[in-house]
Amino acid sequence: MKLRLAACCLAVCLAWGTAAAAPGLPSKNVAWVAAAADADVDRAFARARAENKPVLLYWGATWCPPCNQLKATLFNRQDFALQAREFVAVHVDGDRPGAQKLGQRFGVSAYPTMVLFSPDAREITRLPGEAEPEQVLALLQQALAAGRPVKALVADATAGRPLSANEWRALAFYAWDVDDGRVVAPAERAALLAKLAAAAPAADDETATRLWLKALVADEGQGRVKADAALRERVRRVAADPALARRHADVFAGSAADLVRALAEGAPDKSPLVPVFDGALQRLAADATLSRADRLGALGSRVELARLGSPEQAVKVELPAALRQAVREQVARDDREISDGYERQAVITGGAYVLARAGLWDESDALLKANLAKSHSPYYLMSQLGGNARKLGRNDEALGWYRQAFEKSEGPATRLQWGGGYLAALVDLAPNDGARIESTAATLIDEAGRDAGAFQGRSVRSLQRVGSKLVAWNDGGRHAAAMKRLQARLDGVCRKAPAADGARDTCRALLKPRTTG
Incomplete structure (x- = not known):
C-alpha cells in the first residue's frame, strides 16, 4: 500500500485543531515564497544568486494526503526551520494560476515533490517525501554542504568513477518515484537502480540494500x-533484523507486498518471506x-x-x-487522538x-463520513x-458521492481532476445518461476556458482523459449529436487558447479519436 484552503470557517478550524501554517503556506516557521508564475520563481532565483543560497521548491496541493503529512511533520519541525535559513524556500500550490506551467518548467507533476536547486538554477536533487524527517533533513544538509547534481552522480557511478559515501547515499535516497524522467526514463528506472545497487561499495551495505529494495x-x-538467492537472502536478513528494518521503514511500510x-520463487502467498515481513511490519506498526x-x-x-x-x-x-482487530483499533485510536488538521x-x-x-x-464509510465536516x-x-x-x-450511491466531490472541489486544477473523475464514472456506470454526461463535459470545457493553465501539466492530462472517455463513449457514433455540441463548445475555447505554446493544438485534439500506426 502506498499512502504519496486559504481560509476556513471557525467551526471547521476548531474541529481540526490548530493548523501548523498560515493560510496557503506549508508552514508558518519558514519564510516561504509563494510562486504561481515564472516571474515569481525568477525573482526567487535572483534572490538566491544575490545571497548565494540554493532554492528548495516544494510542489503540492491542499487536498493531497502526503503533502499534508509533510506539513504535519517535516515542515513543522524547528530543525527544518533552522536549515531553511540556508536556502530560499519556494512553494508552488498546484491550484494557483500559472502553477501548472511552472510544473512543466521544472518537470514536476506528482504531489508532493521537493526539488533542491543551486543558486544558478541547476537541479541538485529531489528529496523523498515518504522518508522519515530525520533522513530527509540529513540528505538536505549534505546537499546544502556539497551536493552535486544527481544526474552527474548517476553518470559517474555507471561509468565506474568513484563516489563519496554521501554521494552514494544521495543516490539511494533520491526521490526516484517523482523523477519525472529528469534523470532516467520511467521504463528504465528499475534497471538503473539495479545497476547502481550492484556498483555500490561493498562496505556500505545499507546503501546497496536500499538501492536493491x-x-x-x-x-x-x-x-x-x-x-x-543472494538478493532474497539480503532482503530476508534486513526484514528479520529489527534495526535494519527500522532503517528502511518507509520501503517496508509502503511496499512489503510488492x-x-x-522475490517469490512460486506463489507469493506461499513465500517464506511472508512471515518474516509480517514480523517486521508488526514491529514497525508498534514503533512509537x-x-x-x-x-x-x-x-x-x-x-x-x-x-x-x-x-x-x-x-x-x-x-x-x-489482524482485522488491529486495524480497527489503530484507526480508531488515530481518529481519537489526532488534533492537527494536516495530520488528520x-x-x-x-x-x-x-x-x-x-x-x-462499513467502518471505512463511517470513518470518512464522520470526518467530512472536519476536513x-x-x-x-x-x-x-x-x-x-x-x-x-x-453505482447510484457512487455517482452521488463523485458528483458531490466535484461540486465541493476547489481550485482550477483540482476541479478539472475531480470533474474528470466524475465524468469517467458516469460513462462507466451510467452510459445511457447522455444528459448528465454532456452537461458535466460542458461544465469542464467551460471551466477550462476560464483557466489559463488548463492546457498544461496535470490539468491538460485531466482534460485528455476526459476527451478519451468521451471518444470511447461515442464509439460508432452512438452519441454523435451530443459530441457535435460539445465540439462546438470546445472550438470556442480553443480559438482563445494561445497558439505559441501549443495549447491551441492540444485543445483542438481533445475530442478527436486517437490514431495509431
Whole structure:
C-alpha cells in the first residue's frame, strides 16, 4: 500500500485543531515564497544568486494526503526551520494560476515533490517525501554542504568513477518515484537502480540494500530485476533484523507486498518471506518513534501481505481476526487522538483505505463520513466514499458521492481532476445518461476556458482523459449529436487558447479519436 484552503470557517478550524501554517503556506516557521508564475520563481532565483543560497521548491496541493503529512511533520519541525535559513524556500500550490506551467518548467507533476536547486538554477536533487524527517533533513544538509547534481552522480557511478559515501547515499535516497524522467526514463528506472545497487561499495551495505529494495519496487513485476538467492537472502536478513528494518521503514511500510511478489520463487502467498515481513511490519506498526502515518502504512502492508492469495480487486477477503482487530483499533485510536488538521487529512484517508482493504467497508464509510465536516478538503473523502460504493456495486450511491466531490472541489486544477473523475464514472456506470454526461463535459470545457493553465501539466492530462472517455463513449457514433455540441463548445475555447505554446493544438485534439500506426 502506498499512502504519496486559504481560509476556513471557525467551526471547521476548531474541529481540526490548530493548523501548523498560515493560510496557503506549508508552514508558518519558514519564510516561504509563494510562486504561481515564472516571474515569481525568477525573482526567487535572483534572490538566491544575490545571497548565494540554493532554492528548495516544494510542489503540492491542499487536498493531497502526503503533502499534508509533510506539513504535519517535516515542515513543522524547528530543525527544518533552522536549515531553511540556508536556502530560499519556494512553494508552488498546484491550484494557483500559472502553477501548472511552472510544473512543466521544472518537470514536476506528482504531489508532493521537493526539488533542491543551486543558486544558478541547476537541479541538485529531489528529496523523498515518504522518508522519515530525520533522513530527509540529513540528505538536505549534505546537499546544502556539497551536493552535486544527481544526474552527474548517476553518470559517474555507471561509468565506474568513484563516489563519496554521501554521494552514494544521495543516490539511494533520491526521490526516484517523482523523477519525472529528469534523470532516467520511467521504463528504465528499475534497471538503473539495479545497476547502481550492484556498483555500490561493498562496505556500505545499507546503501546497496536500499538501492536493491527500490529497484525491486520500481520493477513492478516486469522481471527486469532478476532476484537470485543472494538478493532474497539480503532482503530476508534486513526484514528479520529489527534495526535494519527500522532503517528502511518507509520501503517496508509502503511496499512489503510488492517486495514479496518480486522475490517469490512460486506463489507469493506461499513465500517464506511472508512471515518474516509480517514480523517486521508488526514491529514497525508498534514503533512509537515513527509517525502515525508510517505506523498505519506498516499495518496496511500487513493487510496487503494477508491478501496475497486473493484477487487484487476482491471485495470480500479472509483475513486473520487478530489482524482485522488491529486495524480497527489503530484507526480508531488515530481518529481519537489526532488534533492537527494536516495530520488528520493524511492519516484518516489512509485509515479508511486500510479498513476497506481489510474488508471492513462499513467502518471505512463511517470513518470518512464522520470526518467530512472536519476536513479542509472534504471532496477527497467524498471521492473515497464513491470509490468504496463503486467497488461494492452500489453505482447510484457512487455517482452521488463523485458528483458531490466535484461540486465541493476547489481550485482550477483540482476541479478539472475531480470533474474528470466524475465524468469517467458516469460513462462507466451510467452510459445511457447522455444528459448528465454532456452537461458535466460542458461544465469542464467551460471551466477550462476560464483557466489559463488548463492546457498544461496535470490539468491538460485531466482534460485528455476526459476527451478519451468521451471518444470511447461515442464509439460508432452512438452519441454523435451530443459530441457535435460539445465540439462546438470546445472550438470556442480553443480559438482563445494561445497558439505559441501549443495549447491551441492540444485543445483542438481533445475530442478527436486517437490514431495509431
